[in-house]
Amino acid sequence: MYDKAVSAWLECIAGEAHWSPLGNYTKYKNGLVYSNLIKAILLVTIPVLHYTIGINVWYVISMLFITALFTQFTYPIESTILPIIVGQDNIIEANSYLQTIREAMDIAFLALAGIIITFVGTIPAISITAICILLVSISYAFFNFDQPSVNKEKSSSIKADSRVYFLDLKAGFNYIKDSLIPKMIFSIIFINIAMVIMTTNLPAFSLMKSNGVEAAYGFYLASMSIGIMIGTIITPRLKQINFGKLIIVAFIGSGIMWMGTATLPLIPSTILFSAGAISIGILNLLIFSAIQKQVETAYIGRVVTLITSAPALGMPLGSLIGGFLGETFTPALAVMICSISMIIFSVYWLSSSVLRKLPKIDSVNLFKDKIEA
Template identity: 25%
Template sequence: MNRNIVVLLAVRVIANFADSFYFLASVWYVKDMTDSSFWIGVTTFVAMVPVAFQVLYGPLIDRYAKKKLLLLAMAVQAIVFTILAGLYVIDELSVGVVIVGLFVATLASELSYPTEYALVPTLVREADLQKVNALFTFTYHSLDILCNAIAGILLALIGVGLVYTSNAILYLFLFGAIGFLLRINETKAHTPSDFMYFADLQFGFRYVWKLGSFRTLILVFTCLNFMISISLGVLPILAKTEQEYGLWLAAISIGTLLGSGLSIRFGVRSLRWTFVLATGFGGVAWCISAFWLNRNFGMTLICFSMAWMAIGMMGIQFQTLLQRQIEPDYLGRVLTVVYALQGILAPFGYLLGGALADWVGHGLLYLVGPVTLLGTSHYFLRNSFLKSSVAIHDQAV
């Protein structure tokens, strides 16, 4: 826990607070203004689709000073929310502007995530990577729980305008914190002649393609993310109030928090069974939450959170495996390709969930996620590609 890691962790914690507030505020504003499941789906789609653009950031992360990229991400978000807050004050804030602003802000946020992940391995020993990754996730999700739990209440009390204003102030603060407190030596200088953007971009895809059995694992997670997103797309529709939607998000954060805590004690050599048991347990817990869906909201959230505990633990193991197998000089390019592949279909899942909600029962859409988890668990158990990935990883360790 050196100074830079502490600063980076603090920035990510505060940024996660701000992300949760503006996402919930934007979705609920669109819901209040349109009362349309379709437009709710469009809004969540717009919030998720920037993940696919991460792949375009990879060469920039590897070639340019990461501190400057983090400063750029914070500055763009501060400007966006200053504009949205101003338009709200003069009563000129439309649904279209909210959706565009949400897209631009999330696009900037998606630059900061892979930049931070690419920085971490240069700031700590390889032996500490899993603990640091788990600590990052554990810490910011622990505060994210509080944020999501109270976000709905605060939104009802202070309104969308003050949420956007507070976000602008927070991102200005983060800009200053990164500028003055993050001390890293990045001496590489790049000129147009030695920076071949498209060649670097293609290299990231070629690197992932050569991962063999690990590439198959990435594709499986891509499909899993898409199916789970269909179920998550109906959460704003299932929620009757802002407070309920905030509690749904808090349940996801609590589960992810507990899962990241458990991953600290889980050895990566049990990776195969971690994936098998996590998807199986998560699917069962999610199905049980569906049973309580219209009976007891509290039991629904508890079981839903338990499902995300398993998903969160699996995510930490997968992230650590990525960082250890990819060569440090190529982390930016390759991580952004992997994250883009994982998240590229997720926005369409959210959009599909919202669009289908007008014709398909909400309960059936809610069950798409757990059924997919159970099927994936069976797939992990019966196929050998995960064993091959574990064998490769054991050699690297």
């Protein structure tokens, strides 16, 4: 039961919706320190109760879900303070290093987590996680950077706080509505739905490709992480290429390679699956770097919220379509549809003169370029 709860926790952490601009209402350093400290305390209660009075699985699920929510709270803060710490000229390189480390740690620690849970159990694994998060909180306490102004207005009710929150989100939308960002968000929503259609069927697809070997699912997940990591590593070397042409070529390549993933045997299928994921690492890094570089500090959290939460709205639709396709036809069809969607994504960028003609990322002006159909 605990294993299922931990799996649910990982799904929550993997979610794309974030809580900013809640982070705008606290000092960024305090938000990072105290949110991680709270997560550590919440996790510690699980082994403490387990070894004393006993614990219910629903309590475990609740605590893991709450800690996952706090993770979503800190992400926009991290995105906001990165330009402050590294400077505008180093954003792409800094994002590349951070994302590379994240992907590498995902690969290493997911494997390590499996080993720990197998040999020492789930509860000790949660205890180790709590200790690691506590160390993160202590590390953030030593951070030193200029703190942007914080919204210190106080309100008298939860209703008033909620109204202010949604007004802040609306202000973030108004800030970007005449920029290139909405066009990019539309593209990302489309790709996200296609990715969910595929990933919904990925467990069944991996079983089909491997003739029932469950470990194949892990191979596909690892190959995707490796592909994204490669994309983040090479992106700083590609930033001199025109952004529009780079994305068009990269996603056409991904579409073709994922067609091979759908049709070829297991080993070449996983290799092409990894190669196709490289474009995702490139797109994520360049778009977020451009936003961090050009959006005013006060609005970064709000824009990050919009650009990550909007695609998440398409996840239920993607899951529904993916489930229907996998049940009615074959899981390979879902992978093929995702590959075709990558090519359609490229055609959309190719058909838009604004997106097609985007210069190298350092020269892209998200807010002053004339937006044409």
